Amino acid sequence: MLRLTSILFASLLWGCGTPSxxxxxxxxxxxxxxxxxxxxxxxxxxxLPDAQLTGGSEPQLGWREEExxxxxxxxxxxxxxxxxxxxxxxxxxxxxxxxxxxEARVIKEEPGLLVYRLEFPAxxxxxxxxFYQVITAGDRAFVVESDGEGRxxxxxxxxxxTSVTPKADPA
Numbered sequence: 001m002l003r004l005t006s007i008l009f010a011s012l013l014w015g016c017g018t019p020s021x022x023x024x025x026x027x028x029x030x031x032x033x034x035x036x037x038x039x040x041x042x043x044x045x046x047x048l049p050d051a052q053l054t055g056g057s058e059p060q061l062g063w064r065e066e067e068x069x070x071x072x073x074x075x076x077x078x079x080x081x082x083x084x085x086x087x088x089x090x091x092x093x094x095x096x097x098x099x100x101x102x103e104a105r106v107i108k109e110e111p112g113l114l115v116y117r118l119e120f121p122a123x124x125x126x127x128x129x130x131f132y133q134v135i136t137a138g139d140r141a142f143v144v145e146s147d148g149e150g151r152x153x154x155x156x157x158x159x160x161x162t163s164v165t166p167k168a169d170p171a
Contacts, residue, residue: 035061038167040070042082043137047163049078071147072164077156079147082164086141087134089114102128107154115157131157137166 034045040063048059054075063070069083096104096116107129108115118128130146144164146152152160 036167042070043167045165045167046072048074049159054078077152078160079150080160081145081147083143084140085143087143092132129154129157131161133161135164135166
C-alpha cells in the first residue's frame with residue numbers, strides 16, 4: 001500500500017510540474033500574471049517587466065492625486081500613467097504639431113493608439129519615443145501613456161503599451 005501511494009504521489013508531482021509543450025515540442029511558457037489594479041479602483045491588469053529589465057528596481061504603483069493620474073513605475077524604462085478619460089487624439093496631435101522646440105514624427109497610428117517620436121533638431125541624438133492609447137474596460141475609458149518626462153526606446157514603448165489590459169469580468 002505504501003508503494004502504491006508513493007507511485008501515485010510521484011505521478012501527481014510529475015504531472016503538475018511538467019511544462020506544457022506545443023505541437024512542435026517547444027516548451028510553452030505560462031503567460032505572465034498581471035498585477036490587478038482593482039484595489040486602486042481601476043478595472044485593469046498591468047504586467048510588470050522582469051527585474052532584469054528594471055535594474056532590480058521595485059515597482060511603484062499609486063495615485064498622483066494632485067495630477068489626476070495613476071502611476072506605474074518599474075525602473076527608468078517602464079514608467080506609465082493611467083487616467084480615466086475618453087482620450088483626445090486630435091488634441092494630442094495638435095499639441096505635437098505646435099511644439100516649437102521638438103519635431104514629432106508618428107511611428108504607429110491605429111484606432112485607440114498613437115506611438116510617436118520626438119526629436120530636438122539642435123541635438124540629433126536626443127530622441128524620445130512615447131505612446132498614448134485608450135483602453136476601455138466595461139463602460140469606463142482610460143488613457144494609458146508613457147511618462148512625458150521619460151526617455152524611452154521603441155522597445156520600451158512596445159513593452160509598456162502592451163502591458164495594460166482590461167480586467168476580465170468574472171463570469
